[in-house]
Amino acid sequence: MINDFLQYIQYEKNYSSHTVLSYRNDLTQLADYIESTYGRFLPAEITRDDLRNWMMQLTESGYSARSIARKFSTLKSFWHFLLLRDLVTTNPTLKILLPKTKKPLPMFFKHREIVQVLDTTFVPDDFKRIRNLLIIELFYMTGIRLSELIAIQDADIDTVRCEVKVTGKRNKQRVLPLDTGIGERIERYRSLRDQVVEATPQAFFVRSNGKKMYPKLVYTIVHSIMSQVSTLPKISPHVLRHSFATALLNNGADINALKELLGHSSLAATQVYTHTGFGELYTIYKQAHPRAK
DSSP states (O other), X not given: OHHHHHHIIIIISOOOHHHXXXXXXXXXXXXXXXXXXXXXXOGGGXXXXXXXXXXXXXXXXXXXXXXXXXXXXXXXXXXXXXXXXXXXXXXXTTTOOOOOOOOOOOOOOOHHHHHHHHOOSOOOSOHHHHHHHHHHHHHHHHOOOHHHHHHOBGGGEETTTTEEEEEOGGGXXXXXXXXXXXXXXXXXXXXXXXXXXXXXXXXXXXXXXXXXXOHHHHHHHHHHHHTTTOOOSOOSHHHHHHHHHHHHHHTTOOHHHHHHHHTOSSXXXXXXXXXXXXXXXXXXXXXXXXXXX
């Protein structure tokens, strides 16, 4: 049954090989536990208590709540498949309470750290330096994802209308506003780029050879620049996305508007930033209110 399920998710559901391997390991681990307890692995005979006992054993073995929740997700998919194929009549994964997982709050750069990087009095007409600073600024000013930045085409940025068209997950497009200041720096970059690159490229951000950027290069650029002003344990393009969201919420932005700007499909994904935003506001309150000191 396990092999049938794995073939189903690989060939019919088109899951990645990494996900298939992960599901295989989870189900093999459960099968080993059931066999060592009852002598055989028959999904139709497995009860809710059997699954609870297995998860309790995982907890005692040192597995985190997040890991157990992921394994349980595998079990839910497995029994859903068995029910579809009429291989079982009951679903023991129903009504099982999982251990609570703590979601880490998103890290973000302070606004003054961004300012320290971008508000330099003089930046020489160096193609890479101008490009790299513009990458930082565009991340912070729009909150776009790494994949979205790399995918931006030259025609997607309109400095007259002050907007950029972004293609997000599932090829969903959204138009984001730009301020006039960054528009001037975009045109400066374009001018330098067209001097360095022989033919005008389709991609907006390119390397010196005219080829488009790739994720590791953009990550390295962000890490190299922002590590000069920040001591965060993680420095990445996604932290700049978090910084964009936190800055907007701290300055009174509506969470539904932020959802649209970030390209989230549901409000739940955006709400994590409200905790970070409140923490920042609480710090300001403690520092500013005379009775709070």
